Amino acid sequence: MSSPRDAPRKGMQLSWADPKFRAIIWQIVILGIIGGTIWYLVANTSANLAQRRIATGFEFMGRTAGIPIGEHLIAYDPSINTYGRAFVIGILNTLQVTIIGVVLVTLLGTFVGIASLSGNWLLSRLCRTYVEIMRDIPLLLHLLFWYTMVLGLPILREAIEVLPGVHISNNGVKVPLLDWQPAHSWASLAFIVGLVLVGIARRRATRIQNATGDRPKVWPLAIAALILVPAIIWLGFGAPFHMDIPVKGRFRFEGGGAVSGEMIALLIGLVLYHSAYAAEIVRSGITSVVSGQWEAAGALGLHRPTVLRKIVLPQALRVIIPPMTSTYLGVAKNSSLAVAIGYPDLVAIVNTMLNQTGQAIEGIALIMGVYLTISLTISLFMNWYNARMALVER
Amino acid sequence: MSATVNHIPMPARAEPKLLSLGPLEWARTNLFGSIWSSLVTLALGYFMLKFAVGFIDWALIKSVWTVQSDAAGKLDPTACRIVKGEGACWAVIWDKYRFILFGRYPYDEQWRGAIVIALFLALFVVSAMRRFWRKELAYIWIATLTTIGVLMWGGVFGLVYVPQDLWGGLPITLILSTFGLAFAFPLAVLVALGRRSTTLPAVKFICVVYIELIRGVPLISLLFMASVMFPLFMPVGLNPDKLLRAQVAIILFAAAYLAEVVRGGLQSLPKGQYEAADALGLTYWQKMGQIILPQALRTVIPPLVNTFIGFFKDTSLVLIIGIFDLLTSGKVALAEPIWQAYSTEVYLMLALIYFCFCFAMARYSRGLERELGRSVRR
Structure with a gap:
């Protein structure tokens, strides 16, 4: 890999003139300063927490919340839930x-x-x-x-x-x-499956079009998969609305x-x-x-x-x-x-x-x-x- | 390059005739170009006209500008209550504008706040002029910001001392954003250099973590951190005031975004500049300070101004931790029972103030971009 004109590889020298050595020293100094600052802050924080008698940890997540929340997508009762x-x-x-x-x-x-x-x-x-x-x-x-x-x-x-x-x-x-009734869930599921099918069919149509120049029709499948099948399922359940x-x-x-x-x-x-x-x-x-x-x-x-x-x-x-x-x-x-x-x-x-x-x-x-x-x-x-x-x- | 190309004198071509369109012709091409265009013009025109008439009616014609005081010297908002819903009640602005602009700053000392605002404006104007873009600008900033500190605090030169928790209004907004920029900028340059570093992988790692961490969380979480966690970080018993804590949070936040802007400038420089500086045997700091940064920072001034516009607006978030900036003082002014119903007027005034600052800066940044772009393209 290396050409014969490459400078000979030197080992690192423990001297300020060596850029590699300098880089390492600088990194140690900077990391030391940052680490020291973080340590200082953590020490202060734990001293403060001890003084104010605040416990640390996430145990409180298991306690009853008691916060009234106006809007919730899942069931919630402030007097029971955590x-x-x-x-x-x-x-x-x-x-x-x-x-x-x-x-x-x-x-x-x-x-x-x-x-x-x-x-x-x-x-x-x-x-x-x-x-x-x-x-x-x-x-x-x-x-x-x-x-x-x-x-x-x-x-x-x-x-x-x-x-x-x-x-x-x-x-x-x-x-x-x-x-919302089970009929709607099944009909929606059929619709989503239909979407996937139509997507696949369209990609196939594009592939065939690229190969032969003729694009097979996709819309009959689309009507069947997106409208007819979900509608039949919905009607089959007695058309609840x-x-x-x-x-x-x-x-x-x-x-x-x-x-x-x-x-x-x-x-x-x-x-x-x-x-x-x-x-x-x-x-x-x-x-x-x-x-x-x-x-x-x-x-x-x-x-x-x-x-x-x-x-x-x-x-x-x-x-x-x-x-x-x-x-x-x-x-x-x-x-x-x-x-x-x-x-x-x-x-x-x-x-x-x-x-x-x-x-x-x-x-x-x-x-x-x-x-x-x-x-x-x-x-x-x-x-x-x-x-x-x-x-x-x- | 142009020196090596032989210029063949071209025969002077006649200037093309200016196509001047009459107003009718102009309207036909720009407003009624097609059926759809005509329909859009008519519909938009109708709604805009209706809105404009309604607004003028509300803001100027049916509006109330001042209200009477009753015998006890209290303002009586009956006149406003009568036109409520049909006309604006500008009396609330007339009564409260000094409170909105200066917050709870002692009434007799508010001229100091006014001077501070003027100093900030002057500082912005001077910094915007290209002939002042040199190292001396830093001294101007230091001098102005010191003067502003002296004016706000007082306690020297015969000025009355005003404690920090009484400061408020527009000066606070300007202080938070401008001091934020002034302190965040040097930090941002260092962090950007650190992120670009090839020889110091540990430093690069720390800079990347810092930038991505700060940019990944909302400013509000940093402000919460400043207001509830910062006191825990300090030695037991020491509790820096709220404004300073918020300022530190804004500086840390701003530095991460500015660092990315500066990095963009560093990356936009051609590699030859770095190599040439290395070839001259310059040290890292000589290379950066004399060759790279002066060019890189020049190119990033327009995005820098845009970032600054963002901070200027974002300082309004300190409302949530209860610091008295422009938006907070507007909201507090509305807490007074007689003015509670007239928030639209106050919010419009606040919006106008913010808009003037941001719009002016945005226009400046766009103009500068065009100008700098021209000189680069040459």
Whole structure:
């Protein structure tokens, strides 16, 4: 491997003139300083904990929580359930807001980003103004403002019925909910299986098209797998269909599903703020595709929407994905601001937990651990997606 | 390169005629280009007009600007209550603007807060001018920040001493973000250099862990850490005040993000610069200080400004741990019973203040990017 002209390899010399030796000394010194600082902080902390008689450890997670939580995706009763379960509810609430937020941010951001490049002067100006205003206002101010707006809605007793069964009040939105039966579960399962089958069929069709030029028809299978089979299953169970419609009582609604005002305010704030960033990312991604691509596709006789969908966006995605990842991470992390308006997300619940138990270190370690996991998962997924979309060069 | 190319004198070409469109022609191409475009224009135009008319009606025409005081000298918000829902009540701003801007800072000393705001603005303007981009700028920063500290605290030169827990409002927002930047920046440069280090793997590892750890968690968790865990870290009995703890958290947070920006600048430099410096026999610090950093930092000023805009907005999060920044003082002003119903007006004013700062910085950063890009492309 080494050419004959290589300098002879020297062993390390214990002298300041040897860069390798210097590097080792420097690292020892720096690690020593950092280690010493950490040791000092840990020593202080344990002295403080001993003085305040705070026990360490996670035993408190098994104790009864006693925290009332307004929204929970899994059953929860503060007088029975433990801190551990409250913690899980916090994670689920955070994930719920993050996932809905990311989807809405992507949709709104893509729309505004594309619209800001529109040939219509009014539309593009409006979109750019939207971006400029939304992202120059702190997210927390967004949240406080939208929460006041939600609280300014009519009180529960005078709730507005915007659609049949959908009531809006300062308490949130009440929606009709389908009374879920086994038939619906089986039909949904059949639908998902159908989706997978159609996906496989489409890939096969593309393969055959690439090989022979003829594309076998996929749509008959799609209709059968996505509509007919689930419908037959549903009918086979006797076609149960009963909507649980919220009925206005004296002080509260009976039945139906509910979305709380806090969650609505949080979602509006998060989506408005982050969609402005997403729109900028989409816009700069599209402008990064050279205009020759538009012209070439136009010369082939494709319509502008088709060009955008089939030619420009796939190329723009390579520029869009990395910054979009940090926007998604931002949505996940900023959902923690929910604590300011009282939505019971992870941070809000853990914050109550650590105020009640005094277990500050454990509480903050839990918050950080969960967010690190979420952040890493999102980055890993987006890296995988990015690798899939990346230009494969010969 | 251009010196080696033989220039063939080109015959001067006639400048193409400027296509000047009349307003009608302009509208036809930009607003009514197709059926869909026309429909969008009409629909948008209708809604925007309706919104604008409604807003002007609410904010200017039906609004109340001042309210009367009753016999006891108390403000009487009846005038506002009458127009509630139809007109804005700007009287709340008129009554509370000094509290919103300066918080609980002693009323007679609030001119000091005003000077501090002016000093910050001057500092930003001076830093924005390219002719001041030299080492001396650091001294200007140190001098200004010291003056600001003296003005806020007082206790010398005949100024009344004002304890830190009385500070509030816009000065706090500016202090948290600007001091955050001033202290985070040197740390960020060190961390970025550490992450790029090839000879010190242990240091590189620590820098990577630090950056990824901080960037992976929300600022709020760091602020909680500062407010509940920091006291545990200190020797028994020593308890630094809340503002300082929040400031430390913001510095640590900012440094991780700035380090990534600086790293981008370090990576954008061509390798030849490093090799040339090595070939001259410069030591590591000479190479970085004289050759690499001056060029790298110049290229990252636009993203640096964008990051700073982010911190400026993020300082509002200190509301959650109860520090009296601009947003908190706005919220506290609203706690007064007579003004409770007029939060929209106060939030609009706060939004306007934040918007002015962020918009100005964003415009500056974009202009700079274009200008720097031009000189690089040349």
